[in-house]
Amino acid sequence: MKLSTRMVVVLTSIGLLSGSFLATVGHLTKERIALNKQREIEEAIIQVVPGTVSSQRLYEERDLSVYGGKNEEGNLVGFAIHASGIGFQDKITLMLGTNTSLERTNRLAILDQKETPGLGAKITDRDSFLKYWENRDCSGTISLRKPAVSAAEKLLPSEINTITGATISSEAVLSIVNSSLEQVREIIKEGKLSSEAQDVN
Amino acid sequence: MSTKAAGQEFIKGLWDENPVFRQLLGLCPTLAVTGAVINGLAMGLATTFVLIFSSLVVSSIKKLIPSQVRIASYIVIIATFVTVADRFLAAFFPPISKSLGPYIPLIVVNCIILGRQEAYSSKNTVGRSLMDALGMSAGFVLALLILSAIREILGAGTFFGYQVMGAWFEPWIIMILPPGAFITLGILLALALQIERRTKSRK
Numbered sequence: 001m002k003l004s005t006r007m008v009v010v011l012t013s014i015g016l017l018s019g020s021f022l023a024t025v026g027h028l029t030k031e032r033i034a035l036n037k038q039r040e041i042e043e044a045i046i047q048v049v050p051g052t053v054s055s056q057r058l059y060e061e062r063d064l065s066v067y068g069g070k071n072e073e074g075n076l077v078g079f080a081i082h083a084s085g086i087g088f089q090d091k092i093t094l095m096l097g098t099n100t101s102l103e104r105t106n107r108l109a110i111l112d113q114k115e116t117p118g119l120g121a122k123i124t125d126r127d128s129f130l131k132y133w134e135n136r137d138c139s140g141t142i143s144l145r146k147p148a149v150s151a152a153e154k155l156l157p158s159e160i161n162t163i164t165g166a167t168i169s170s171e172a173v174l175s176i177v178n179s180s181l182e183q184v185r186e187i188i189k190e191g192k193l194s195s196e197a198q199d200v201n
Numbered sequence: 202m203s204t205k206a207a208g209q210e211f212i213k214g215l216w217d218e219n220p221v222f223r224q225l226l227g228l229c230p231t232l233a234v235t236g237a238v239i240n241g242l243a244m245g246l247a248t249t250f251v252l253i254f255s256s257l258v259v260s261s262i263k264k265l266i267p268s269q270v271r272i273a274s275y276i277v278i279i280a281t282f283v284t285v286a287d288r289f290l291a292a293f294f295p296p297i298s299k300s301l302g303p304y305i306p307l308i309v310v311n312c313i314i315l316g317r318q319e320a321y322s323s324k325n326t327v328g329r330s331l332m333d334a335l336g337m338s339a340g341f342v343l344a345l346l347i348l349s350a351i352r353e354i355l356g357a358g359t360f361f362g363y364q365v366m367g368a369w370f371e372p373w374i375i376m377i378l379p380p381g382a383f384i385t386l387g388i389l390l391a392l393a394l395q396i397e398r399r400t401k402s403r404k
Contacts, residue, residue, distance in 0.1 A: 007270045014274050018281040025285050029292040036295040112299070117236070117356075118374035 040111065041082065041095075045069050048097030048107040049078035058194045059187055064180055066193065069097070076100050082111075083180035087172040090114035092123070096177055098138060102185060105142075108133035108177070113169075120169030129170070132160045141178045144170055207332045214336025220313045221344035222393040227313040231345060232382040234304050238361050241349030243297045245342030247290065247305055251282040252314050252341075253334045260322040260330035275318045276309070283308045313341060344389075351385050352376045 001009070045055045045067050052069030058079075059066040067080040078100055084093040092113045097106030110124045122128045136142060137157035148161040155161065162170045187193055220226045230248070235241045258278050266274045287305045290298040298305065308314065317337055322330040353359055356376030358366035366372075375381045 003267060003269075007267050010266055011270050011273060011277075014277050018277050022281060022284055025288055029288040032292040033288070033295075036292070040295070114302075117377045118372065 041067070044082075044095040044109050044111055045080040045097075048095050048109050049080050050097075050106060051077045052080075055080065056194075059184075059192060064183055066184055066187070078106055079184070081180050081184055083176050084112070085172065085176035085179070087113055088115050088120050088166075088168045092169075092172055092176060094173065094176060096133075096180070098181075102181065102188070103137065103139040105133055105136045105138050108173075110173070115166070115169045120163075120166040122163045122166055123169050123173055129161070129163055129173075136160065138177075138181055141182075142174060144174055207328070210329055210332035211336035211339070214333065214338070214340040215343065216340070218337075219340040219344060219393075220337055221341060222390060223397075224313075224316075225390075226316055227311045227341060228386070230304055230307065230311060231348060232379070232386060234301055235345055235349035235352055235382060235385075236356065236377040237300075237353050238346065238349045239297065240300055241345040242342070243290070243294070243301060244304060245338070245345045247286045247301075248308055248311060248313070248341055249338035250286050251279060251308050251311075252317060252338050253331065254282045255279045255314055255318060256322040256330040256334035257327060259318045260325060260327045263323045266323075271323065272315075272319070275315060275323075279314050279318070280309045313337060348382070348385055348389065351389075352381055356381055 042055060046052050046069070049055075049069035051071050053072050054074075055067045055069045057065060058068050063084045065082040067082065068076050069078050069080055071077045079098050079102065081096045081098065082093070083096070084091050086092070090113070092115070093111045095109045095111055097108070098104065099106065108130055110130070113121065113123060115121045115123060124130070132152065132155070136159075140158060142158050142160060143156075144162045144167075145155055145159045146162040146167065148164055149155060152161070160170070160174065214220070216223070218224060221228070221231050227248070230244050234244045255275070255278050259275060283306060286308070287298070290301070290305060317334060321333050325333070350360060353361075354365060355373045356378075358364060358370045358372050373381070376385070
């Protein structure tokens with residue numbers, strides 16, 4: 001066989017073999033990978049909307065999804081807003097739980113972040129950051145208290161303590177929350193949430 | 202191949218030709234993922250998987266591949282196994298897959314792997330190539346474990362996620378940041394060189 005033909009034949013067959021092998025592997029793992037992602041989201045909804053036993057997606061777009069959490073009787077107990085935006089180093093993905101009227105927050109969970117370990121990464125820490133997000137007034141925009149105050153009672157109902165030394169990460173989380181809340185209000189106003197949720201509103 | 206020769210192929214990867222400490226290959230993952238022992242170990246094992254299977258395939262079809270297209274062929278073979286490792290981790294170990302992020306797909310360009318195909322598997326028998334791959338992988342895993350253990354203990358006060366330092370210990374955050382990786386690797390390389398010199402002068 002001529003050398004050039006041999007080169008083509010060898011590379012093509014390696015490519016074909018490798019492609020079909022990968023197609024098999026991809027097929028075998030696809031379901032499980034999708035399941036893992038779904039489970040991660042379900043667990044986060046249960047965490048941020050207490051009392052949830054089942055949840056369903058009511059709205060979805062790039063970087064923003066809205067889930068409804070339902071209790072055992074099938075009544076809506078709150079919304080879980082899954083949103084992401086730019087942090088200090090990379091994208092931050094979070095899940096915010098609110099009540100059914102979008103006026104009070106339940107809890108906040110950070111699902112994915114690559115902030116500086118020891119500083120910005122404190123956004124995942126309950127005691128330094130996440131606890132301030134519990135039961136806040138979110139009917140307007142939420143703001144940051146800077147410098148942070150040691151007594152949580154001193155904060156206004158719509159204020160969150162800033163993490164000392166990680167203002168940018170704190171602000172990043174804040175802006176993701178504020179802009180996604182605004183978007184969700186807009187979506188509800190336009191009647192784009194799926195029908196069941198609108199009944200509750 | 203005698204057992205002694207096979208053992209020799211394996212042992213050389215651990216120290217004499219250790220990919221990280223002696224050949225300074227594969228430093229990108231070595232620096233990037235060694236902030237925690239679990240990540241270092243996962244990266245080491247994923248690389249081991251890719252190296253072993255690539256060496257097996259390359260050494261068994263070496264005569265079929267024209268030398269003009271050998272690098273392209275090796276890369277396709279390596280990329281195949283890397284993708285398998287990536288999908289496997291995403292399916293069965295999602296937290297590890299998430300924390301290693303893009304570094305698993307980047308094993309494709311880890312020069313230890315392509316280097317071993319070019320320097321060894323393309324010239325040696327399947328058996329020898331397997332021993333060589335095992336030895337090189339063991340040396341790489343060893344280096345990642347040493348580096349990540351030092352960085353995690355000093356940088357977070359934990360080992361494999363378990364608290365090992367007392368409450369008095371203030372974590373050196375710099376150790377889990379990129380500079381900590383360079384500092385630790387630099388000190389370890391100096392130590393490796395020193396040990397090498399000592400043993401040589403004794404001979």
